[in-house]
Amino acid sequence: MIDIKNLKINLENIIPLCEKVIIVPHKFADFDAIGSAIGLSLLARKFKKPSYIIDNDPLDKMEAGVKIIVDETSKEFNIINRDKYLNLSLNDNNLFILTDVNKKYLIYLEDLINNPDKTFILDHHEADNNTLESNYKYIDPSASSASEIVTKLLSLSKIKIPSNVAKYLLAGIYLDTNKLTKNVTSETMKMVAKLLESGAVMSDVINLFKEDYYSDRRVQELVSKIKMFNYSLAVIVANNEDEYSREELAKAADYALKYGCDGVFSVGNIGDNTISISARSNSGVNVGMIMQELGGGGNQFSGATKIINSTSEEVGEKLKNILTPRYYNR
Numbered sequence: 001m002i003d004i005k006n007l008k009i010n011l012e013n014i015i016p017l018c019e020k021v022i023i024v025p026h027k028f029a030d031f032d033a034i035g036s037a038i039g040l041s042l043l044a045r046k047f048k049k050p051s052y053i054i055d056n057d058p059l060d061k062m063e064a065g066v067k068i069i070v071d072e073t074s075k076e077f078n079i080i081n082r083d084k085y086l087n088l089s090l091n092d093n094n095l096f097i098l099t100d101v102n103k104k105y106l107i108y109l110e111d112l113i114n115n116p117d118k119t120f121i122l123d124h125h126e127a128d129n130n131t132l133e134s135n136y137k138y139i140d141p142s143a144s145s146a147s148e149i150v151t152k153l154l155s156l157s158k159i160k161i162p163s164n165v166a167k168y169l170l171a172g173i174y175l176d177t178n179k180l181t182k183n184v185t186s187e188t189m190k191m192v193a194k195l196l197e198s199g200a201v202m203s204d205v206i207n208l209f210k211e212d213y214y215s216d217r218r219v220q221e222l223v224s225k226i227k228m229f230n231y232s233l234a235v236i237v238a239n240n241e242d243e244y245s246r247e248e249l250a251k252a253a254d255y256a257l258k259y260g261c262d263g264v265f266s267v268g269n270i271g272d273n274t275i276s277i278s279a280r281s282n283s284g285v286n287v288g289m290i291m292q293e294l295g296g297g298g299n300q301f302s303g304a305t306k307i308i309n310s311t312s313e314e315v316g317e318k319l320k321n322i323l324t325p326r327y328y329n330r
């Protein structure tokens, strides 16, 4: 693991030697993944290297706000899918930078990235044995978001952040801190201040979070299924017949934190024979660790996993069985 100064130095040494910089956010990109990826493009630009952001999410599965950002910026920042990537003139001299992700199964180019000397990882989720091999890992689970890390990196590299990019980075921080209500440090707020100084406008960021009325009703229906368990752990189990998006499950968990729960878990059917759990915490429990036990991961504040060939009710029972007081570290 390297520190942020070494991250900067290594990137500045290696980018000029590469042909292309390939930036890889996680599957089902959210504001933090896409915002931090766009921010990293500025680093490639500084060294006059072409950069590409890989987003292979089907358009109908993309979050509304993320789709707005992709539409606004896909030309300026070369946001491309896997097929377009394969059509580029590829060679061994490309550099990969993963952002907001470190696990192989959460990226679209898993099979194509295999040189640890040409792979950087920049993330705020815990590493585990599914972490992609890389000799340049910067993983800081105490950072609020990948966007916070990228803002810091750009500032260390003395790169001027244009106002549109500042807006996307601020949206990333805003999302991962549940609207600046959790996991906020003085470092987070310094980066927020830098982004505002760079021209991000808070009301524009809030506009990206605009809710669709019908989807918000669905989220609130999920919230109404909440059950409190030992101490202040809460579980939401959706009906298995109803299909939800990952985003709706995450929003329900985020929303329910306002009842003072230390950890909230939303369990629901996301289609494709898959049950997903989205977990959120204010600080009292490490939900990423709990998700690891069910094959997923995350960090103290946010975690997720998916389980195939099961029902939401079965997964809910399995989860309740492992929610023991040993996770309660207060």
Ligand SMILES: [Mn+2]
Residues within 6 Å of the ligand: 032, 033, 100, 124, 144, 145, 146, 176
């Ligand atoms: Mn993130």
